[in-house]
Amino acid sequence: MKQPAAVLGTGQTHHKAKRPDVSMAGLCREAIDRAMADAQVGWDDIDAVVVGKAPDFFEGVMMPELFLADALGAVGKPLLRVHTAGSVGGSTAIVAASLVQAGVHDRVLAVAWEKQSESNAMWALSIPIPFNMPVNAGAGGYFAPHVRSYIRRSGAPEHIGAIVAAKDRRNGAINPYAHLRQPDITVESVQASQMLWDPIRYDETCPSSDGACAVVIGSAEAARSVQRPGWIHATAMRSEPTTYAGRDQVNPRAGRDAAAALWKQAGITDPLSEIDAAEIYVPFSWFEPMWLETLGFVPEGQGWKLTESGATALGGELPINASGGVLSSNPIGASGMLRFAEAAMQVMDRAGDHQVDGARKALGHAYGGGSQFFAMWVVGSEQPE
Amino acid sequence: MTVVEPLTAPIELSFDYTRSLGSTLGRFMTGLAGRTITGARCSDGRVYVPPVEYDPQTGAAVAEFVAVADVGSVLSWTWAGQPMPGQPLDHPFAWALIKLDGADTAMLHALDVDSPDAVTTGMRVRARWVTEPVGHIRDIACFEPDSVPAAEWPPGGDVEPVTMVTTPVALQVQHSASIQETRYLIGLEQGKLIGQRCPVCRKVYIPPRGACPVDGVPTEEEVELPDRGIVTTFCIVNVPFYGQKIKPPYVCAYILLDGADIAFLHLILDCPAEDVRMGMRVQAVWRPREEWEPALQNITHFRPTDEADADYDSFKEHL
């Protein structure tokens, strides 16, 4: 039955709007080489490679893992390509973990990447589909109405989003790999930034980045040679349609179901007190309080109060996105794996300046599509019983 | 119901991709700009052309580069009797795997010969360079038999390092609407809003989908809906972006038509953006009848009516 699995090492690129200095292979290898060094493994140690990426139109290559097979060290090995929209980085890590949990492999390399500067994400995501009226709203226009619904439903004050944005960007400033680094940002400066998709302001939106993330996941046997591996305590994935009659688009059931399954598997009954750090997929600031509720950290309608209290800042009760999160770096296909890797780094005590002191259990979370695909894991410093 | 053929129309997938090269491919492309072909020598002693970025044996970045000849031998070939868009030649030609002198691997390119009878495995061929190479694989226009006299090029001067190539990708895919969506589109052409009711959950979808997303069954029962409804939620678009058609600020809103069970996105105009409210009653504004086509764009936007706002409780299940 299920074998224990642990994160042996993680690696990521320096994320930037454009990485004109590297090819697609070079971008992936920058993350992979760091992850393999962190895990202290060589190519012969890797049994299989799992690749995650969002739509192939971003780079204009159909199933790019095929042409990358050599650079990814996959030749002669199993190579699997996962694509679950924005949650793909998380799903990819989960698939890699399951290869170990199934008892099939000892060490699996997972890599997720996006080189958005090869094209234009707005073009790739808004190719006109015949007979479909263009939404005329742009990237944030899809999510902004749901943020408005959240505000209406919860009665959250207007400055909550700005609190999240200022916090995540300041966190990004102490993460050497982050794309946006804004140590001087304040709630007031966020609130003074342009209103793009009312109620979402410019400083409350994620950037568009080139970047990659890699993790090496291993069996208990493989983990023995690693000092303080990040043990995988639970994983969960759930999907639902983009829209359906009566769908809760603010607090989607797929997210709630995934979280419930996750906490149960991890043996967690009170996530707020038991989780020490969380990396949550927050591309627009308001999704922090929204996902706090979906994830069950607080009852519905209370997420903004936790954010407002400062509990989600570094040093707070539940630091969220100590890495700076998606608001600081957003290489789409890799963004989910970055959340999973950063959660692992916390419990492995390898997060450097953005380390949460004494983190023993952490959450990694990703979502995609129209808030309909969810992938999550809980990692811990101790091997689960 | 009358039988309808699904509506179809092409999707154009065209973009000029900008590919940054990194050091190894950059060296190869820079070489091409100077009409030289560069390979990488790997730890097995073999010279790979085009260069691999990482050593197949060790996985390390390749470090040793060698120039190879622009003449070589055909290892294999196939005939392209009807060249396709984007291919190197617009008249019939051969594709060939060509091992250049000095290389241990073959590169794939076009070979310009008159007929399949003029190509044999093992034949000697030479790169035909374009007049003005820029640092792109297409600086080699194609290969030609080495019996053709070689072009004379002036000695190349220093070439600026090439760090990026642009590669246009253009494909066309024929999009088809589902039968359900087609009926809805035909309705729009007649100024009607036609949704469909799921036979299982009885919910009314507009636009109708190929299958009810809750029950996974196709819908058939048509329901004509009024062109009035409410705003459930919305955002005010203040930002210019790629492909935008309307000058900001304007309101994008989820509209729930009376009798429908699902909202769709549309525009709210004819009132100041800041006056739009959740629950506001709205009505469609149609284009002139002679402009109607099978598209939701027949409704240019929705405008407020003078009816009282809907109660939050009446639509909170639709958020």
Added chain:
Amino acid sequence: MRDVAVVGFAQSRQRRRTDGTTNGVEMLVPIFADVMAGLGIDKGDIGFWCSGSSDYLAGRAFSFISAIDAIGPVPPINESHVEADAAWALYEAWIKLQTGEVDTALVYGFGKSSAGDLRRALALQLDPYTLAPLWPDSVAIAGLQARLGIDSGAWSERAMAEVAVRSRRDAETNPYAQLTGSKDVDELLAEPYLADPLRKHDCAPITDGAAVIVLAAEDRARDFVEHPAWITGIAHAVDSAHLGARDLQASASTVAAARAAGIDGVEVAELHTPFTHQELLLRSELGFSDAVRITPSGGALAGNPMFAAGLVRIGEAAAHILSGSAGRTLAHATSGPALQQNLVCVMEGRDR
């Protein structure tokens, strides 16, 4: 390892052109209903879902998102997707079953190749710096591979035509096949070349289609059917992308997958070979004796629904076990240019 079996399989009729959407819903709804009715289950009985499809085939990003409407995934489902033939989705599902988290899984693949220009689109699988800008189409790549074997004497145009003849005759008894026929080898060899050395009969047709397989573990599998097709070995591997550096007359990844899966004693082998010479190549690489029945469904040469055709091979190979007509069968799936990536799945029946 946990005992996991194929217990259900359904496929759409393979057609040159269908009028549905590229998100597959019209092809998927009836085959989901078929496979579930056959097992007496509904969507709530499925523990994990996994699909294979391609955005480039559909011409739109996230095409798999609309496909899940065909499931009706409310309440939400435990689901994943591979951008590859659904045979690899089946592998991911098999892994999920091996973790013990779930006892059942449904795997599906779909593709509407008729919507685009498949030969050109597949050029985008090639190296985007040095190859794709030349747009070598999929038939050209296959032609280069075929010529190598002809020149070396590994196979011949006549042997390739014999594969086509057998495939089309076998397809006569496959109600889902797109191409059937009874032309003999000499008639086929009299046809003109499509891409010398390939003739039309050497190349798989363009096909719209979808397929679905249900997997179940241990007692769940025994509850569903009398003869579950137990997966005794499943493995896959990838070869180098450098066409000019790789031995195109061999298939190292197929050999590695077969070794890992354990192929001794198979009676039937469903090989996923979109080109006739690729069957000859694989038969040689796998070392099959003449006693092994090769691709009795007619295979991809009789109907090649992209992103489902590999899964169809697994379904067809499983069907022999499910019906009790064979004891041990093999399925092979391929992906990428010139057989770059290959999967082997071996199944067997067992007495209860």
